């Protein structure tokens with residue numbers, strides 16, 4: 025092939041890749057062309073040719089920077105928000121699904137809409153501590169530490185949350201600030217009205233977990249990490265399911281087994297803990313017949 | 328996991344189009360939306376950037392009629408192929424019942440195909456699925472480019488690269504022209520529904 029033909033075909037490729045937004049590939053082809061022109065003995069007018077190719081390449085480079093600098097989070101319509109809420113929540117439980125939907129909004133960077141949903145849920149009294157923590161996380165993501173503190177101050181001065189709940193939320197705010205190196209004064213609880221809110225609402229010290237992964241320490245899968253969706257959670261214990269066909273996995277877990285490394289994924293982040301497997305039972309009927317239900321107690325205070 | 332709602336007699340399942348950036352996932356869905364309007368049950372929703380790259384996902388709901396008296400709804404999704412959107416891919420993959428892996432036939436995308444398939448395998452594993460067991464179809468897209476003399480990989484090379492271990496059903500396609508799009512999807516729906524029926528067996 026003559027240099028001219030090679031150049032012609034490379035330019036055609038470069039144009040195609042540009043059109044398909046395969047920009048790095050397009051740029052590579054232009055670079056190839058430049059090399060050929062530079063070292064060619066057959067071609068006349070080389071400087072002019074190279075200028076023309078460089079010009080084309082510059083257009084590709086501009087597109088590349090444009091993409092790098094484009095905002096990562098687009099503005100979405102209300103129906104898109106609703107779609108995300110509906111399609112990215114998986115729990116059968118209505119309240120949990122609502123929280124998951126709002127968390128999905130946050131995960132897609134739609135913090136303001138997530139916040140709106142969480143506030144609604146808090147008003148409805150749905151898992152107040154979990155929801156309040158999510159509100160704090162949202163505020164810290166798209167607003168300021170001051171806004172988070174102000175929000176907490178509002179909860180303290182109103183009567184919608186109980187003292188134990190406020191205590192949990194304050195501890196969360198405190199540890200989040202510590203982790204992020206934020207110095208801010210968090211309202212003290214002494215100023216809260218003594219009798220406010222529903223006192224003894226049952227709520228988890230452990231966050232609402234969506235999945236956990238555990239490292240297996242014995243059996244055929246020794247050393248492997250496996251992830252499970254949490255099918256049910258009550259306080260610090262969670263249930264997960266092992267499908268009947270996972271014989272290898274079933275052989276690797278037994279009741280009483282200590283789990284020294286559990287990764288717990290909650291809607292608002294993840295943490296590591298240890299725990300104990302305290303139940304392993306076969307499911308006798310229903311769609312999951314033959315599968316096994318594992319019950320795991322998670323020690324949330326573990327280092 | 329498919330969602331059975333026996334009270335309302337609805338079964339919902341989820342098929343995800345996976346593959347490297349710019350391989351033609353969105354184009355597949357656009358074609359389905361355009362050409363099979365009758366089977367779709369709502370509008371296609373795309374959340375993308377200015378450059379037409381998928382940023383979050385595309386979504387297209389379809390209705391497949393009834394199985395055992397239940398309405399079968401299938402939701403099609405695409406993931407963003409660009410490497411940096413890894414966490415979004417994981418989110419979109421959640422609850423998946425079947426996957427169409429769209430490979431780019433362009434020679435320059437050979438490595439990108441491999442990386443994306445590996446990424447799929449890892450993400451499925453994280454969610455407790457095995458790429459060998461989940462209903463999976465592979466599509467070799469952009470075959471039309473051969474006609475214009477562009478360097479594309481022969482099908483047997485793609486097959487060897489991507490499918491020698493998986494042995495998944497595979498289809499050649501040109502999503503812009505629409506060839507191969509429906510056979511790919513049809514086969515994926517077939518496998519997904521077969522799997523579903525296994526799960527449904529207990530119901531009689």
Ligand SMILES: Nc1nc2c(ncn2[C@@H]2O[C@H](COP(=O)(O)OP(=O)(O)OP(=O)(O)O)[C@@H](O)[C@H]2O)c(=O)[nH]1
Nearest residue numbers: 044348349350351352353354381408469501502503
């Ligand atoms: N010639 C040709 N071009 C195609 C084909 N399929 C897609 N394209 C083009 O390839 C480019 C990318 O297509 P998309 O459908 O946006 O690719 P994608 O996989 O959704 O890309 P991401 O959203 O970035 O992951 C577009 O310019 C399409 O027109 C095909 O079969 N033949």
Ligand SMILES: [Mg+2]
Nearest residue numbers: 352353380381
């Ligand atoms: Mg796309």
